[in-house]
Structure formats: C-alpha cells, structure tokens
Amino acid sequence: MDRVNSEGIPREQLIYALTQPKMVAHARRRNGCLLCRAKGVNEAGLCASCIPFLSREELKLMERWMAGVGP
Numbered sequence: 001m002d003r004v005n006s007e008g009i010p011r012e013q014l015i016y017a018l019t020q021p022k023m024v025a026h027a028r029r030r031n032g033c034l035l036c037r038a039k040g041v042n043e044a045g046l047c048a049s050c051i052p053f054l055s056r057e058e059l060k061l062m063e064r065w066m067a068g069v070g071p
C-alpha cells in the first residue's frame, strides 16, 4: 500500500501507517485523521476520538511522533 485512500486506512494497517513518515506527513498536511479522516489531528496524524481505541503498540508509535522522534 503506497497511499492513504479517501476513507482512511483499515484499522489493521495503522501500525504500518505509523511507521511510514510519508503517510503521517500526508495526514497532518490535510489535517485528516489516518483512521477516520476527522479534522484536528496530532503529530501522529490521529484525531482525539481515535486515540482511546489505540492498542498499546499503536500508542507507543503515536507517542514517538508526539515526542518528535518519528517512526
């Protein structure tokens, strides 16, 4: 998969997406959540409503983006 489709990515691909700087950068640029395309995303390209549903592994990746470390 090399692009984010218009409906957001399938949940099972989120881990992969969070390791792809291009996908995260794209979500941030259009200000649309990687998963649901809602507006208002954080440094990891995720919106506030999706964050509570993230797994521990996904949260860890998200925190790396928030800390400016990247994937």
Ligand SMILES: [Zn+2]
Pocket (backbone or CB within 6 Å): 033, 034, 035, 036, 037, 038, 046, 047, 048, 049, 050
């Ligand atoms: Zn979302």
